[in-house]
Amino acid sequence: MATVTGKLKHLPAPDPLGPNPDPWADFREIEVLGLEWTQHYKHSLGKYSRFFLELENRRFFATRCPKCQKVWTPPRPVCPDDLTITGWVELSGRGQVVSFSVLHYAPAMLSFLKTPYVLAYVKMEGADTLFAHLLQNFGDLSQIRHGMPVRVVYNNGPVDHPIMLMAFEPADS
C-alpha cells in the first residue's frame, strides 16, 4: 500500500449544483493534501529606516516637506503632493484618536495579540496625516472615543518587527 504524507482526505464529492445529470460524473473522486511551506525574507526598510532606528531611542520621527511644509507620519521620503524630497523632524509623540476598531480576532502572524485589541488612527501633534497603531492599556472599551488624547509608549523588545517597539496609550489631556 502506498503511503502519502500530508494526505488530508480521499472522498467522493457530490455535484454542488445537483441533481444529476452531472457532466463531471467521472471526476468525483478527490484527494486533498496538506502542504507546509515557511520562508525567510531579507526585508529592507529602505528610506524609512531612521523612523524605526529612532524607536530604539524612544523618539518618534516624521518627515516634513520643505516645499509645502506638510508633515507625514508614517514618514515619506518623497512628498506625493509635490514630488519633493522631505527631511526628518521629531514629534512630541502625543496625539488624539480620530477613529478606531475593537478586534476580537487576530490574523495568523499576530496570534500573540490578546483579544480584544484596539487599532487606533491617531492625529499626531504636529502631523498632517494619521498614524495607525495598537492602543494599549485602554481600560474600559466604552471610554475610547474620537478626540481621546493618547501618547506613544516604547518597549525594549524583543519584537518581530521594529514597528512593535512602540504603541499608543491613553494620555492625560
Add this chain to the structure above:
Amino acid sequence: MASREVVVVGGGITKFAAERVDASVRDLVTEAVLLAVDDAGVDLQTVEHGLTSYESDHFNRQMTLGAILHDHIGMVPKPNVRVEGGGATGALALRTAFAYVKSGLCDSIIVYGGETNGRSVTSATAQQFFSLSSDADWEMMVGGTYTAYYAAMMREHMRLYGTTERQFAHVAVKNRRNAQFNPVAQKPMDLTVDDVLNSIPIAEPYKLLDCSLLSDGAAAVILATEDWAARHSTRWNERPAITFAATGCGTDTMRLGDRPFPYPGLAHFRGKREAARQAYKMAGIKNPRTEIDVAELYDSYSGVELQACEELGFCEYGKAGSLAEDGVFDLGGDLPVNTSGGLLGRGAPVGATGIAQAIEIMLQLRGQADPRRQVANARRGLTDTHAGTGTHCVVNIFERRD
C-alpha cells in the same frame, strides 16, 4: 467610437462555496468557461484573446496561474494578459478587456477568473494574506486587518452622519435574503436585523453577519464587437443585445491615514466617486438614482454598501442608511442593489467577484434572472468593485439595447 460598441456575448459562473472540495482553481475556471461558451453560443476556437483575472498567488501556491488557465481552456497559442487589482481584479479585468476590444487590438476576448479563498488556508491565514494587501510595514504588523480598517471607516461614518448598526444590519439581511433566489450563491439565509446585531463581534462595529464570505468559485465572460458577435454566436439573435456601455476607475492612498481631511477622511471612498464620475460621463448619466435600474455593489462589509450608495450618487452623504431601512435598495424597491446576494450572500472568490457582478447585471438586463430576484424592465445596470479600503475602484455600466 460609437461605431465600435462592446457587447457582452455571454457569461458563466460556477457554484460558489466555502469549500468546493470537488475542484482545484483550474477546474473551477474551466467549469465557468464551459458555461460561458455555452451561454454565448460560440466556439472558443474563434475567440481571439484571453484575459486571466486573479488576485493572489498565495492561495494556490502557484505563480503565473494565467499560463495554466489559458492552456487549460485551449486558448494557446493565442494572446493572453493577466490583470490584478486586489478586490477590484474582476472588474478591472473587464475594463481592460473593454479597452482591448474598443481599441481594435482584438474583436473578441474571454475574461476568466477564479480563486480558492475559502478552503486553501485557515480563516486566520486568509486574513493574514489579505492583510498583506494593505501596507505590510506600517499597517499590517500593528494588528491591521481589512475588517479593522473597514470598521474604523464605518465608525467615522457613524460619528459624522449618525449612521446606525441597525441600518447596516439591514444590508446584511437583504443581501443574504436575495441570495436565496440565486442557485450559485454560497450563503443564502433568512435573517432578521436582530440576528445580525446579535452575531458575534469581529471588529466592532462589525459583527460576524456584517462580514462577507471567503469563497471558492470562478466566473467567465466573453466580450466582442457587435459585428463579431453577430458572425460567431449562434445565439446572438435569441436575446436582447447587452452592451458594455461605460467604465471608470479611481484610486486612493494605500493607507487610510494618509487621506486628506475632511474629504475623503476616514469615512469616504474617494476613488469610487471618481470612478463613477468617469463612467457616468461616458454613459451620459446625469441622475444615477433614476437612470440606473439595478446595481451590484461591493458589499465586503454591510456598511460599505451604504457608503458606496452615497459615493455613487444614489443619495446624499448620510442618507443611505435610512433609504436602506425604507426598502429602496430591496427587490421591488426603487433601485435594487445586490440582487445576486452580493459578497455577503453570493460570495467573493476575488478574481471572479467583479465578473460575477457583471454576469448578474447581464442576467438582469436580459430578463433571465430567477423570477424571484428579477428586476422588472431593467435596462441599465452598474457594477461597483474596489480593492483595499477603496485604493483601487472600478465602476462598469451595462445597457440593454432593443
